[in-house]
Amino acid sequence: MKKEITIIGAGLVGSLLGIYMAKRGYKVNIFERRGDMRKERMSAGRSINLAMSDRGLLALEKVGLADEIKKIAIPMHGRYIHNMDGSTAFQPYGKEGQFINSVSRGTLNMKLMDLAEAHGVQLHFNHKCGAIDWTNNQVTFEISATEVYEHRAGIIFGADGAFSAARLQHQLQHDKFNYQQYYIDCGYKELAIPPTASGDFAMEVNALHIWPRKDYMLIALPNLDKTFTCTLFFPFEGEASFAKLTTEDAVKDFFAKTFPDAVSLMPDYVHEFFHNPTSSLVTVKCFPWIREDKFALIGDAAHAIVPFFGQGMNCGFEDCRILDELMDQYGDDWHAVLAQYQALRKPDGDAIADLAINNFTEMRDKTADPKFLLQKKIEARLHDKYPDKWIPAYSQVTFSPHIRYSEALRRGQQQEAIMQKVMQLPDIESKWDSEEVERMVVGEL
Amino acid sequence: MKKEITIIGAGLVGSLLGIYMAKRGYKVNIFERRGDMRKERMSAGRSINLAMSDRGLLALEKVGLADEIKKIAIPMHGRYIHNMDGSTAFQPYGKEGQFINSVSRGTLNMKLMDLAEAHGVQLHFNHKCGAIDWTNNQVTFEISATEVYEHRAGIIFGADGAFSAARLQHQLQHDKFNYQQYYIDCGYKELAIPPTASGDFAMEVNALHIWPRKDYMLIALPNLDKTFTCTLFFPFEGEASFAKLTTEDAVKDFFAKTFPDAVSLMPDYVHEFFHNPTSSLVTVKCFPWIREDKFALIGDAAHAIVPFFGQGMNCGFEDCRILDELMDQYGDDWHAVLAQYQALRKPDGDAIADLAINNFTEMRDKTADPKFLLQKKIEARLHDKYPDKWIPAYSQVTFSPHIRYSEALRRGQQQEAIMQKVMQLPDIESKWDSEEVERMVVGEL
Numbered sequence: 102m103k104k105e106i107t108i109i110g111a112g113l114v115g116s117l118l119g120i121y122m123a124k125r126g127y128k129v130n131i132f133e134r135r136g137d138m139r140k141e142r143m144s145a146g147r148s149i150n151l152a153m154s155d156r157g158l159l160a161l162e163k164v165g166l167a168d169e170i171k172k173i174a175i176p177m178h179g180r181y182i183h184n185m186d187g188s189t190a191f192q193p194y195g196k197e198g199q200f201i202n203s204v205s206r207g208t209l210n211m212k213l214m215d216l217a218e219a220h221g222v223q224l225h226f227n228h229k230c231g232a233i234d235w236t237n238n239q240v241t242f243e244i245s246a247t248e249v250y251e252h253r254a255g256i257i258f259g260a261d262g263a264f265s266a267a268r269l270q271h272q273l274q275h276d277k278f279n280y281q282q283y284y285i286d287c288g289y290k291e292l293a294i295p296p297t298a299s300g301d302f303a304m305e306v307n308a309l310h311i312w313p314r315k316d317y318m319l320i321a322l323p324n325l326d327k328t329f330t331c332t333l334f335f336p337f338e339g340e341a342s343f344a345k346l347t348t349e350d351a352v353k354d355f356f357a358k359t360f361p362d363a364v365s366l367m368p369d370y371v372h373e374f375f376h377n378p379t380s381s382l383v384t385v386k387c388f389p390w391i392r393e394d395k396f397a398l399i400g401d402a403a404h405a406i407v408p409f410f411g412q413g414m415n416c417g418f419e420d421c422r423i424l425d426e427l428m429d430q431y432g433d434d435w436h437a438v439l440a441q442y443q444a445l446r447k448p449d450g451d452a453i454a455d456l457a458i459n460n461f462t463e464m465r466d467k468t469a470d471p472k473f474l475l476q477k478k479i480e481a482r483l484h485d486k487y488p489d490k491w492i493p494a495y496s497q498v499t500f501s502p503h504i505r506y507s508e509a510l511r512r513g514q515q516q517e518a519i520m521q522k523v524m525q526l527p528d529i530e531s532k533w534d535s536e537e538v539e540r541m542v543v544g545e546l
Numbered sequence: 547m548k549k550e551i552t553i554i555g556a557g558l559v560g561s562l563l564g565i566y567m568a569k570r571g572y573k574v575n576i577f578e579r580r581g582d583m584r585k586e587r588m589s590a591g592r593s594i595n596l597a598m599s600d601r602g603l604l605a606l607e608k609v610g611l612a613d614e615i616k617k618i619a620i621p622m623h624g625r626y627i628h629n630m631d632g633s634t635a636f637q638p639y640g641k642e643g644q645f646i647n648s649v650s651r652g653t654l655n656m657k658l659m660d661l662a663e664a665h666g667v668q669l670h671f672n673h674k675c676g677a678i679d680w681t682n683n684q685v686t687f688e689i690s691a692t693e694v695y696e697h698r699a700g701i702i703f704g705a706d707g708a709f710s711a712a713r714l715q716h717q718l719q720h721d722k723f724n725y726q727q728y729y730i731d732c733g734y735k736e737l738a739i740p741p742t743a744s745g746d747f748a749m750e751v752n753a754l755h756i757w758p759r760k761d762y763m764l765i766a767l768p769n770l771d772k773t774f775t776c777t778l779f780f781p782f783e784g785e786a787s788f789a790k791l792t793t794e795d796a797v798k799d800f801f802a803k804t805f806p807d808a809v810s811l812m813p814d815y816v817h818e819f820f821h822n823p824t825s826s827l828v829t830v831k832c833f834p835w836i837r838e839d840k841f842a843l844i845g846d847a848a849h850a851i852v853p854f855f856g857q858g859m860n861c862g863f864e865d866c867r868i869l870d871e872l873m874d875q876y877g878d879d880w881h882a883v884l885a886q887y888q889a890l891r892k893p894d895g896d897a898i899a900d901l902a903i904n905n906f907t908e909m910r911d912k913t914a915d916p917k918f919l920l921q922k923k924i925e926a927r928l929h930d931k932y933p934d935k936w937i938p939a940y941s942q943v944t945f946s947p948h949i950r951y952s953e954a955l956r957r958g959q960q961q962e963a964i965m966q967k968v969m970q971l972p973d974i975e976s977k978w979d980s981e982e983v984e985r986m987v988v989g990e991l
Binding site: 276277278279280281282283284337381383 | 721722723724725726727728729782826828
């Protein structure tokens with residue numbers, strides 16, 4: 102008989118994993134700390150947009166959800182840069198026809214929950230993971246201050262996010278547990294751009310808007326209701342920081358100087374600045390992810406990353422897809438499945454964590470640098486002429502779901518070293534598309 | 547009035563810190579989880595030797611203990627290498643007259659406790675740090691299963707080692723706490739070499755003995771009672787590992803093949819192998835180390851490192867010396883003292899953590915490599931001719947207490963890059979002491 106599957110966390114990854122397992126004939130129980138978001142109002146101001154790209158879509162295809170999600174997604178074909186001087190520029194993400202998708206986190210999560218239930222998955226809300234007894238495979242959930250439920254689990258998955266309670270139980274009861282949590286110096290705050298008076302999008306809709314300002318940035322993603330959700334990534338401390346902007350005047354002054362073209366589009370930003378929460382951004386790496394044939398961490402619980410590559414959800418969905426493929430290979434041999442899952446996914450989780458940190462510098466600083474834009478242009482040309490040999494790092498991560506993150510990191514570093522040399526050529530501005538440059542690159546590959 | 551000083555942990559660093567503070571006129575209370583080691587027998591088999599070098603001695607000089615410790619220390623002038631084929635080699639640590647010191651951890655700790663009490667420090671044993679209430683500066687100590695003591699603290703120092711309870715309280719109550727714990731794949735086990743039948747040291751006494759075997763190693767440090775304490779650093783899992791050596795025959799077989807000349811000196815090693823504990827080796831990095839003017843982590847509690855550079859205690863003692871020097875500068879302005887302490891010591895703690903990890907590879911693998919020995923010879927020659935410009939990394943860390951660890955790491959990496967080029971010269975074996983090599987190095991500096 103197939104074992105029961107206990108999933109802790111009914112977020113994006115927990116719900117998708119439940120569907121995968123139910124389709125394989127497992128009895129699945131998902132326990133969620135919060136109430137049912139389909140019945141209750143979500144708290145506002147925290148990461149309501151996702152950038153879904155090919156890895157996420159590939160994982161959804163396998164459960165037949167990709168087409169439905171595409172219908173509620175807004176394609177973003179590139180970065181729309183808003184410079185300090187009011188000028189703008191558009192930088193395509195990939196080749197013609199390649200794009201990422203702005204998707205509402207809430208809508209996606211609710212669709213996944215519905216589909217999970219349609220496949221027979223049992224969802225239990227307001228169940229907070231307390232203790233896990235590994236010997237007896239027993240998970241204790243707190244239902245209220247006085248009420249607990251003891252669940253006899255088959256295989257346990259911790260899919261409960263960056264601050265995973267399941268991981269904490271695993272860690273506290275594990276000898277030699279490697280663990281790292283690293284907060285970057287910036288936090289984020291969400292602001293809103295409503296539709297225009299005539300009811301239209303206030304800016305170009307099919308783009309991810311960036312106001313790169315070196316040490317910080319504002320970004321905006323489009324929503325189906327013709328609003329944009331803006332996110333300010335901003336230092337906690339220092340010259341320009343959340344700590345400094347403590348009065349309405351200070352906020353108005355700063356925004357007027359720093360984001361002049363955005364201010365006119367955000368009628369409520371001062372109120373939002375003081376009422377929306379300031380959230381922090383953490384990277385979590387840990388090891389091991391599994392316990393024998395009993396337990397595995399998945400998604401953010403295994404590898405929380407910063408959002409600057411738009412890969413958090415994509416990576417978590419890929420965890421589910423890879424796990425599913427391993428079950429094609431190893432069937433119900435959970436020892437083998439989990440061991441292989443960890444062996445494959447740990448280096449990829451580490452790699453996308455590092456890539457995501459690096460991309461913050463790229464987004465907030467380099468996208469405003471003409472030299473960087475020229476480099477991107479050269480790389481795009483190389484990609485056109487040598488589509489298999491030269492794939493820009495961004496495209497490897499975003500549009501090449503069969504290249505592993507760890508491979509994308511390695512190849513990206515190799516290509517960056519070559520581009521460093523290329524960019525130092527005298528007169529590179531005038532001969533960027535010359536045969537000389539092309540020969541040099543091909544010679545180095 | 548001066549604030550009271552509460553120190554959690556009466557180990558090496560806590561005791562030394564207590565002396566420093568008492569000498570400045572502070573009322574000091576030290577709370578120790580264990581009983582008084584001066585009255586109770588210590589548990590055997592865990593890191594009973596220390597390699598005291600110039601940083602540790604400098605910190606002891608300031609409290610007048612250096613001379614007394616030198617009397618009970620055994621100078622080790624270099625590495626005494628035992629190769630697989632039975633051949634041996636001696637590699638000096640520094641210049642003529644430079645050496646590190648084998649010191650008994652227990653003896654040193656007891657002397658520090660005695661001196662602390664002589665300075666009026668109150669030592670409280672069997673007090674286990676439970677909760678810390680930061681708002682009211684109150685520390686709760688568990689004395690027994692039913693009895694607690696609530697201590698009203700002035701300034702609180704967490705000096706309670708790699709698995710610090712004080713740090714855990716700090717972490718649990720701190721937003722955005724950066725934390726990393728990393729276990730290496732090797733553990734360690736202590737074995738003993740008794741004196742010879744005639745009552746003498748069984749090997750050369752003034753050296754640190756190493757049996758480098760690539761993925762693992764055995765080392766031995768001399769003790770005053772003419773014994774050596776051996777430590778086997780060995781993988782937990784894999785081909786040759788603790789997991790594989792589960793029978794007496796397997797252990798005998800392995801040692802006879804791998805450490806033939808050591809086996810004959812260790813009559814009890816098989817018994818010890820199965821009865822002494824296998825300990826793990828962790829690196830801990832965290833941030834912040836301090837809370838306003840109330841609290842600071844110090845020693846292993848702030849920066850636990852692996853033992854391969856012999857710097858754990860030296861670094862903790864240096865923490866105390868730097869803190870003391872900052873009080874010369876800032877007096878009782880604890881806000882300034884702690885902020886500067888953290889700003890200075892965090893990068894140095896990170897640096898020695900990384901240096902210590904790197905030195906494992908050097909000790910277990912490179913010390914048996916003729917090419918590496920040649921490189922050491924070239925570097926020693928450069929150091930002789932340019933004593934200020936070229937100081938080998940090992941000497942910077944060990945014999946140059948006024949070079950910061952972070953500076954030693956930086957300069958060491960720079961020198962290593964130069965030496966990589968030097969070692970690739972054709973015929974370097976024959977022209978290692980030529981003017982050509984010298985000119986090349988000087989040109990690169």
